[in-house]
Amino acid sequence: MDTHVIEARGLSKRYGATTAVDRLDFRVEPGRVTGFLGPNGAGKSTTMRMILGLDLPTSGSVLVNGRDYQGIVWPLHEIGALLDARAVHPGRTAYRHLHSLAAANGIPRPRVDAVLEQVGLTSVAHRRVGGFSLGMSQRLGIAGALLGDPGILLFDEPVNGLDPDGILWIRTLMRSLAAEGRTVLVSSHLMSEMALTADHLLVIGEGRLLADTSLDELIARGAGDRVEVRAVERARLAAELREVGAEVTLEPDGTLQVTGVGSAAIGELAAARGHVLHQLRDVTSSLEEAYFRLTEGSVVYRAPVPA
């Protein structure tokens, strides 16, 4: 049996005329954080719900440790999830909420205290959840996910609305769960955060798989590395660079963005033609740029760009 593995084969979900998830094939492996990215409406939440058996595929399958979620006897021991942190009865205390989850899943009571401690909610354990801040609710949702000490964890937008301390805490937690050999699948819209957290990325658009690759590969592939140049005679330099095959754009702040010719060649050309340079800098593309390039054809909801 594959342990700590999520495997989708031809996974599809249609809602009436909408195809939310379209023949996805992927494996989520243990020991690393896998980021799950895609524009709004790409099908991330639907995929997560199918992994958890909350929604059934129209066709294809997704297996957790080689089985359907429905075939798992004590699900919280195998897979823990944070989907909607606010989906807890507001009149309950954090302790009661976790205690009833534990009781329903055959989890011993001391685990409740252990996870409350782990997420930093011990001091508010007996307060009603209705009065919790978003950050506290996220921590409680994560405590629920960790309760059964599962080998697989799913987090849907865990850092949404959190302050920098909360974001750092969640990032550190996800990285340490992966370092313990667990499988961590996390969806997010925050590219800079994903670049710090994920080792591997699954990118989907309009329900289809666009990339299943390491973070470094995705950035390198979407690269189009460029050189940023500031020169006194920028228009002349731009024209001269174009003559040798470079693509040059002139930014409103006066910087030239050059692709197709490396920084060494630009420096040599500038020296040979008597240019004074104020800056010559290699710029490596970010995950955000690579992501935009990958998903530009599959953004469902796009606002018009203001004129």
Ligand SMILES: Nc1ncnc2c1ncn2[C@@H]1O[C@H](COP(=O)(O)OP(=O)(O)OP(=O)(O)O)[C@@H](O)[C@H]1O
């Ligand atoms: N219960 C449902 N009934 C009908 N359509 C649905 C349902 N759930 C999702 N959809 C549709 O399926 C598509 C995928 O939605 P989903 O919520 O999975 O995307 P997402 O990638 O999680 O988006 P977001 O980033 O906005 O959370 C969307 O077009 C959505 O409107």
